[in-house]
Amino acid sequence: MSEIRSINYELSENILKNEILQKKSNGTYLFYGNKNVDLYEHAIDFAMSINCLGDKNYRCGKCRNCVNIKKAVYPDLHLYNANDGFGIDKVREIIQNASRNSYEGYKKIFIIENIQLLQKESSNAMLKIIEEPPQNTFFILTTRNMNIIKTIKSRSIIINFYPKTYEMLGVSKEVYEFFDGNTADIEKISNIDYDYTTNLSYNDINIYIENYIETENIVEKANIIKCIKDFIRNIDRISEFEKVILAEKIEKAAEIKTSKKNKIEKENESIEKNNLIKRDNSLKNTRLFLLEILNLYVINLKNIDKTEKLLDIKNTIHANVNISTLLYIFFLNI
Structure with a gap:
């Protein structure tokens, strides 16, 4: 599978929009970014786009599917984090869930955070399912570094997310540096009158x-x-x-x-x-x-x-x- 690398935030978004326009029935994506990038938020946004009921070929944020995915209460959204431990039993659970029919009749989404923490045995057990996901099944893997087994990288479409600049976030350089460019924190505090002095x-x-x-x-x-x-x-x-x-x-x-x-x-x-x-x-x-x-x-x-x-x-x-x-x-x- 070809590797895609972006050079800035806007290009990352455009790449994902093009993926949606292709109307794929399955796929595996590897989202990569440093500590200042909210990879979970990007994964949720992409999941919304995949199952959006709107007519714009990208997430509307308002339809039933978008709202439920955003709240993480969508029955065909499966969330995992390798931080919590990820053994062979967890891999078997994912394979079983991926093989079942969807509850809503749309596409099943599996978001697995911190894929770099998977042990080799678990990583190898995941290879078959992420290489050939069942119909209407998508895997979104996230990682803070690329120290993961080569076969997972080779079987994924890699999207490299770069953090937004302070101009894009609409804040001063001082505020940006105060939070060390942490996009999620900056966006949360942007509308609050906080005294940094x-x-x-x-x-x-x-x-x-x-x-x-x-x-x-x-x-x-x-x-x-x-x-x-x-x-x-x-x-x-x-x-x-x-x-x-x-x-x-x-x-x-x-x-x-x-x-x-x-x-x-x-x-x-x-x-x-x-x-x-x-x-x-x-x-x-x-x-x-x-x-x-x-x-x-x-x-x-x-x-x-x-x-x-x-x-x-x-x-x-x-x-x-x-x-x-x-x-x-x-x-x-x-």
Whole structure:
């Protein structure tokens, strides 16, 4: 299968529009982009386009199919994330679901995020189904890097998404750099009158972490970033003891609030029986949330000499390591 690489955001969109115009009955796509690209959002948009009931040959965003896919409650939309573990049993489940008739009579869509995390055994088991998807079946794979087995790449149409520029997002260069070009965050805060000029103390980060987990409000995330920037500014004056105390505060805030949020969401799940498909929220899991926080520290540190080591430490969070120990080691190495 031929590989398609885009050179900017607009071209990526045009390539996908052309794919829709060809009215294909099946296909496998590999969406690739850096941390500033919301690959899940692109995958959902493409899924909407594939099953849109409108007459414009691209997603209308208003028809029943588009609305349900956007809400992730469309019965023929199957969501998976390799972050959550992806063994042979999961592959068998996908193959079975792909072989069944669609519920709605339209096309079945399988979105598999972070395909780069698949083990070789699972990747090999996926090859047959993604090489020749059943009729009216589409696979959309997403990855942050191309360190995946060659056969998956060769069997996919690859779309390389580049982040939007600050001009495209309609924000200042300062706001763009504040969020390190994170498109999703910038779009969320673009209509909010947020004061970027004031500073917040790095010692108060636990307060904003608790608020962010509870509300998922972008303003609270911006406050977290301010605290991190304050930490970086004062890093030469912060003792090792203070770093350990900070690590403890961050862990405690994340554990208490994510545990409380998990309990509430589990209670809500028993009530929301109509939600057949729900996308996992990273804030449900303490480890994944802490991974997001540590990423922000690495991004704002901008120290090439330390980045590689900090990334190695951060990535051990996927293993069953002690969170306290991991945080201590991370902050003592900043």
